Amino acid sequence: MPLHASHLVAEPVGPAGAFRRWAGHFCLVLGVGWLAWPWTLLALATAALLGGLLLAWALGLPASFARRTGSVRVLVWRRRVRRDWHAVCARCGLAERETPQLRRSRGSFPYVQLRVRPTLGQTSRDFEVAADALRSAFGAARIRIEPDGPTDVLVTLTVGDTLGIPFAAATGASPELVGSVALGRREDGQAWRLPIGPHTLVAGCSGAGKGSVFWSFAFALAPAVRTGHAQLHGIDLKGGMEIAMGRQLFTMSATDAAQAVAVLEHLVDLMRARAEAYAGRVRSHTPSLVEPLHVVMIDELAALTAYCSERDLQRRAETAINLLCSQGRAPGFMVFACLQDPRKEVIPSRGLFTQMVGLRLKDQSEASMVLGETAVLSGALCHRIPRDMPGTGYVLPEDGGHPIRVRAGFATDDAIREVAEQFATPSHVQLRGAVPAPVTKRPQRARAGGGAS
Numbered sequence: 001m002p003l004h005a006s007h008l009v010a011e012p013v014g015p016a017g018a019f020r021r022w023a024g025h026f027c028l029v030l031g032v033g034w035l036a037w038p039w040t041l042l043a044l045a046t047a048a049l050l051g052g053l054l055l056a057w058a059l060g061l062p063a064s065f066a067r068r069t070g071s072v073r074v075l076v077w078r079r080r081v082r083r084d085w086h087a088v089c090a091r092c093g094l095a096e097r098e099t100p101q102l103r104r105s106r107g108s109f110p111y112v113q114l115r116v117r118p119t120l121g122q123t124s125r126d127f128e129v130a131a132d133a134l135r136s137a138f139g140a141a142r143i144r145i146e147p148d149g150p151t152d153v154l155v156t157l158t159v160g161d162t163l164g165i166p167f168a169a170a171t172g173a174s175p176e177l178v179g180s181v182a183l184g185r186r187e188d189g190q191a192w193r194l195p196i197g198p199h200t201l202v203a204g205c206s207g208a209g210k211g212s213v214f215w216s217f218a219f220a221l222a223p224a225v226r227t228g229h230a231q232l233h234g235i236d237l238k239g240g241m242e243i244a245m246g247r248q249l250f251t252m253s254a255t256d257a258a259q260a261v262a263v264l265e266h267l268v269d270l271m272r273a274r275a276e277a278y279a280g281r282v283r284s285h286t287p288s289l290v291e292p293l294h295v296v297m298i299d300e301l302a303a304l305t306a307y308c309s310e311r312d313l314q315r316r317a318e319t320a321i322n323l324l325c326s327q328g329r330a331p332g333f334m335v336f337a338c339l340q341d342p343r344k345e346v347i348p349s350r351g352l353f354t355q356m357v358g359l360r361l362k363d364q365s366e367a368s369m370v371l372g373e374t375a376v377l378s379g380a381l382c383h384r385i386p387r388d389m390p391g392t393g394y395v396l397p398e399d400g401g402h403p404i405r406v407r408a409g410f411a412t413d414d415a416i417r418e419v420a421e422q423f424a425t426p427s428h429v430q431l432r433g434a435v436p437a438p439v440t441k442r443p444q445r446a447r448a449g450g451g452a453s
């Protein structure tokens, strides 16, 4: 091509040229801004005001912010995934010959679901192996892989975390004890509700936030405690530090093993009496002033079932807990216990607890002990919960679906004292201590020569 004169007046090149070009644009914007300065000022002030309002909304009401802006964020994520799908599959070893087909992407915040048709010879197992690489390539918080029908694979990305900002524990709205009580929030922005009735075990290592689940549950039942429809019985063998602040909420309290056994055995007697009275008449319990719901709240179950120095008290406590767990539901007796170490040696009756909350745990095997291996494979990664998110955990929904990430509200010491004062129970029972177990004499051996006549 012949060189034309215009080609000689070329665009400036190199860093100096780029700088001159940007400086020119900047001066132009500044000049226009100067000429129309009242409008510029107005636009800047409006932008700052809107930005401030959005920030206040996001920080003040994170769940509402996530819900309202969720669909836009999911849309952005879906576009990003579609755009990068081929490149990400190639880098994660899923597109050796051809790329798996991304058949559909949809979701509601904080989830984006991708329906993928694997290439010939690929299975959902290949996607499970590449799961962590896929998650980090897309920058998602968590990922779940599962087969979807005979041919497809469902990849669920969790693309936001609404549980990052702590929130206060709230008291229940009414004394009605129907179905479940709210303990905090789920990661999809809905309320986390815990069914009343099933015996509940909350497992989490030290500092995992068991206290916030304990108090959120007590707060949720507080209106029923005040009216007398529910009675809480607190057992805290760690010196009583936990329950001492909210003592007025508890009808019976125990801070040593002897008192704990007395409380538990008294409840077993009440349970048996109620079950006998119900026999042939009633099949399930409805809380009332005459027959309240009894909830035993145990702060550290292992202190009673594994670390108790008095063997006899430990055995009696275990027997009473097993009886309450196996027979208590129908006549209205519930056990709610917290525990650091979920091994069978520590809690032999783990299987009697029908509702589990897995907070931060030491490793994957502990998470499997609490929630089951299937739940861990479907994303209940208790061992990956960050240390700076106490009160966060996983629960299994009643319908048997996938594990749900939840966070309990935080109860400060002042809040516990205030709620205990405001919702104090009308009935306090003081037990002296464990009644000594009846001594059973060993049967005497028949003396030689002295047979029955």
Ligand SMILES: Nc1ncnc2c1ncn2[C@@H]1O[C@H](COP(=O)(O)OP(=O)(O)OP(=O)(O)O)[C@@H](O)[C@H]1O
Binding pocket: 166, 167, 204, 205, 206, 207, 208, 209, 210, 211, 212, 340, 390, 391, 392, 407, 408, 409, 410, 411
């Ligand atoms: N839901 C929550 N939100 C924010 N912070 C929390 C929450 N729950 C607990 N924390 C903070 O985490 C710390 C540890 O919580 P907590 O004492 O309840 O843990 P724990 O599991 O009972 O530990 P340990 O078994 O050692 O008693 C508390 O000091 C509290 O400040």
